[in-house]
Amino acid sequence: MFSPKFDELVQALRILPSVGPKSAQRMALNLIMKNKERAEILANALHDAVNHIQTCSICHSLTEDDICSICQAYDREDSLLCVVESPADVMAIEQTGSFRGKYHVLGGRLSPLDGIGPEEIGIPALMARLQQGQIEEVILATNATVEGQATAHYLLEACKHLPLRMTRIAQGVPQGGELEYVDSHTLGQALHQRLQFK
């Protein structure tokens, strides 16, 4: 209401998750009134992040390089692969400090009603990675939601013929809970107490 550019800023702030019209207005006023310099820092950080952060060509997590630091790390086990839905889950698991293997990010979960099948979440690429023979254990760490469970189950079936130990993170993640919102202690426990399926 002060000016078109103010209104544009309020609208733009609403793309942030869980920011409604009232808090977008409050944020815009706070930035203009008290944090002009830091608003510029935020603008530049957004611009830089959007233009430099990409998908790791091995694990499909996020990185500024072609291959992420976890995939590049020599001190992590190549024989242990943790399959997750999103980079947020990689972040959540890293924050537990209880995993020293590598990751594979699906970038989603199976959801036939939304037209998301195995191709859409890159399962062929994962299968190719598993067939290279370096991996001994696959930890299925998809969310404990209905679709996450279905995705884990699908992968279990798909890997039946491969000489792999397949595990699923333990119960302890509450039913219906999404990994990125679980506290790291619970998530660490769940990793530690994973059950062997095959």
Place this chain on the structure above:
Amino acid sequence: MFSPKFDELVQALRILPSVGPKSAQRMALNLIMKNKERAEILANALHDAVNHIQTCSICHSLTEDDICSICQAYDREDSLLCVVESPADVMAIEQTGSFRGKYHVLGGRLSPLDGIGPEEIGIPALMARLQQGQIEEVILATNATVEGQATAHYLLEACKHLPLRMTRIAQGVPQGGELEYVDSHTLGQALHQRLQFK
């Protein structure tokens, strides 16, 4: 943790009011994963707003021009001046749709312990404006906090010698407020300032 630019974005998002580390992380992931284009829109909106929004040279609210649209409006009463602490208050009052006068934004409140005296909140400029003689009524709409009350009281004293009607926005039980949940100071005020109906 994915990359330095990711961490920088998380840090930068924390300048937003009531955004903690967890939600900054969630916002950053959401922007990078799902809203890359809109993140650019937000970056540009921030940049534009910071560089083009300034203080109105008459009322000290926010505007892209030298003089804001409210000060420029021909259909608003020049004789009625509402004094508020911040542009956020202008916004709140405009959203009621019940005020058709002009504004004066102090940009703060008196707070002697923080070294904020009359000069710091531009009271000399306000006095100069009042002495021009166009204004007939001043509505003191500073906050109902201790400092806001002290500021209103200071202005009342400062304007004693001027031929102005001085009013203060009413204080009492908010619309829909239940008496048992209203703090006793507010309730005491509401009783004290009761309106006679008959």
